[in-house]
Amino acid sequence: MRLRDWRKRQKGADGKTLTQAELAARWGVAQTFISGLETGEKRPSSSTLADILRWTDGAVQPNDFFDIPAGGASGVDAAGEDPDGAARAASPEGRAGAGGSPLPAPAAD
Numbered sequence: 001m002r003l004r005d006w007r008k009r010q011k012g013a014d015g016k017t018l019t020q021a022e023l024a025a026r027w028g029v030a031q032t033f034i035s036g037l038e039t040g041e042k043r044p045s046s047s048t049l050a051d052i053l054r055w056t057d058g059a060v061q062p063n064d065f066f067d068i069p070a071g072g073a074s075g076v077d078a079a080g081e082d083p084d085g086a087a088r089a090a091s092p093e094g095r096a097g098a099g100g101s102p103l104p105a106p107a108a109d
Contacts, residue, residue, distance in 0.1 A: 001059050003052070004038040027055060037065065 010018035020038070024031040036042030044052060049062045 001056075001061075002038070002064050003034075003056075003060050006056050006060050007034075007038075027051070040065075 007020070007023050008017050010023075012018040012022045020034040021031045024034045027034075033042060037044060044065055049065070052060050053062065
């Protein structure tokens with residue numbers, strides 16, 4: 001869930017939607033920082049991501065702040081293609097090993 005969506009579901013002191021200023025005061029940050037996070041102009045640090053995860057009880061996840069391709073961080077989509085269109089092998093041998101490096105291709109018969 002995006003931070004803005006989460007904030008709009010929260011209630012402020014007046015019982016209405018929590019404002020950026022109220023959220024900033026609760027979290028001890030500047031209102032401009034909250035605005036920047038919501039608009040994508042600012043990227044949170046890893047420690048701020050951990051704080052946001054805790055402050056929102058896990059509703060706002062780190063990947064909500066970053067554009068991650070449909071296939072996840074690997075960049076390979078569900079069809080087995082990377083962003084430049086090169087097909088990947090669908091077998092486990094064509095995927096990255098535990099260390100993140102590609103496994104060797106199986107021997108040809």
